[in-house]
Amino acid sequence: MHIGIIGQGFGGSALAWQLQQAGHTVTVFDRGIERSASWMASGLINPVTLRRRKVVQQAQMHLNAMQAYYLSVEASLGQGLLNMDSIREVLIGNQATEGWGQLADVQALKPFIGPCHEADHPGIQHSYVGQVQHSGRLHSKAYLKAMATHLGEQLIQGQVDHIEREGKAWLVSGHKVDALILAEGVQAQWTNYFFGELPFAASRGEGLTIAWDGEAMHHPYHQSHFLLPEGGSMAKLGATYSWDKFNDPPSKAARLELLDGLKPWFSMPGLRVVDQWVGIRPTMKDRIVRLGWHDVESNLGFLNGLGSRGAMTAPYWAKKLITAAPWA
Numbered sequence: 070m071h072i073g074i075i076g077q078g079f080g081g082s083a084l085a086w087q088l089q090q091a092g093h094t095v096t097v098f099d100r101g102i103e104r105s106a107s108w109m110a111s112g113l114i115n116p117v118t119l120r121r122r123k124v125v126q127q128a129q130m131h132l133n134a135m136q137a138y139y140l141s142v143e144a145s146l147g148q149g150l151l152n153m154d155s156i157r158e159v160l161i162g163n164q165a166t167e168g169w170g171q172l173a174d175v176q177a178l179k180p181f182i183g184p185c186h187e188a189d190h191p192g193i194q195h196s197y198v199g200q201v202q203h204s205g206r207l208h209s210k211a212y213l214k215a216m217a218t219h220l221g222e223q224l225i226q227g228q229v230d231h232i233e234r235e236g237k238a239w240l241v242s243g244h245k246v247d248a249l250i251l252a253e254g255v256q257a258q259w260t261n262y263f264f265g266e267l268p269f270a271a272s273r274g275e276g277l278t279i280a281w282d283g284e285a286m287h288h289p290y291h292q293s294h295f296l297l298p299e300g301g302s303m304a305k306l307g308a309t310y311s312w313d314k315f316n317d318p319p320s321k322a323a324r325l326e327l328l329d330g331l332k333p334w335f336s337m338p339g340l341r342v343v344d345q346w347v348g349i350r351p352t353m354k355d356r357i358v359r360l361g362w363h364d365v366e367s368n369l370g371f372l373n374g375l376g377s378r379g380a381m382t383a384p385y386w387a388k389k390l391i392t393a394a395p396w397a
């Protein structure tokens with residue numbers, strides 16, 4: 070079958086790849102990176118909500134699907150995209166350090182609570198760190214670029230403003246496809262039109278790229294926010310959460326929140342901000358991912374609501390949607 074997909078974020082990319090693996094032809098439509106949450110994502114793969122010390126729902130299932138998926142993409146494209154170097158939780162004070170070990174007593178958390186050791190960067194002083202097992206990072210921009218290159222002429226750049234029926238097929242911006250899947254992220258114009266308004270509670274996330282003089286950073290850290298190596302003495306710091314001002318440029322308030330949060334646990338000479346960025350997470354009010362096939366237009370499907378964990382969960386949800394396809 071020839072299947073059209075609107076969106077080449079984490080959702081659309083995982084759909085396109087797995088449909089191709091199943092022997093289908095795909096055409097992917099995407100209007101570019103400006104409105105893509107995936108392009109702004111830090112790519113963290115993290116089975117634990119560190120602030121609340123809770124395991125993500127069905128974490129192991131998502132980790133298994135994610136690992137099989139990215140390994141298959143890496144092997145076929147000949148490019149390293151996934152780095153499973155553990156996130157280090159920075160533990161300030163004796164109580165936090167002892168508390169880390171005790172987390173392993175909680176049955177659900179046990180598989181993810183790794184060793185605790187002295188901090189391994191001079192910017193993190195007087196602190197221990199606890200490793201989060203089975204966590205890591207997808208090089209999201211490299212992944213999205215590699216998928217775009219892989220798709221080649223099967224990726225059509227530009228906004229889809231027109232969808233109509235031609236017999237049983239769909240005409241999408243003039244391209245005929247046998248079935249269509251909407252993976253539009255937060256601006257879900259066509260999903261809302263065909264499936265009804267999705268219950269979004271989208272969240273705005275801002276982050277900084279910081280640099281300093283001295284030792285390079287090699288591992289991902291978390292305390293007030295995440296601090297993620299970006300090569301040499303540079304790191305991404307973020308991201309914030311807010312539920313309004315979606316169209317505003319990067320804000321001073323977020324910059325202060327991030328830098329104030331960093332002060333108690335990381336400092337290096339010459340620390341400076343070199344960039345600030347903002348994106349919108351496609352989260353649903355109840356945090357539950359939405360996907361399915363249309364009751365009447367049975368060759369029309371959608372996947373949305375990947376929230377703040379699309380890098381980890383998109384491979385599983387995409388496969389679930391494909392497996393439930395009326396033609397499967």
Ligand SMILES: Cc1cc2nc3c(=O)[nH]c(=O)nc-3n(C[C@H](O)[C@H](O)[C@H](O)COP(=O)(O)OP(=O)(O)OC[C@H]3O[C@@H](n4cnc5c(N)ncnc54)[C@H](O)[C@@H]3O)c2cc1C
Nearest residue numbers: 076078080100106107111112113229254274348378379380
């Ligand atoms: C600041 C920030 C940091 C994040 N960090 C992480 C992280 O570390 N780890 C993690 O797992 N997740 C992270 N996320 C969340 C992650 O980005 C999302 O879960 C994921 O990107 C959602 O993917 P998606 O494919 O559903 O949507 P999107 O990435 O938004 O993709 C949808 C695509 O569809 C296109 N599109 C929509 N409508 C049309 C149309 N009509 N015509 C053509 N194209 C269209 C859009 O342009 C877009 O490219 C972060 C998000 C933000 C904002």
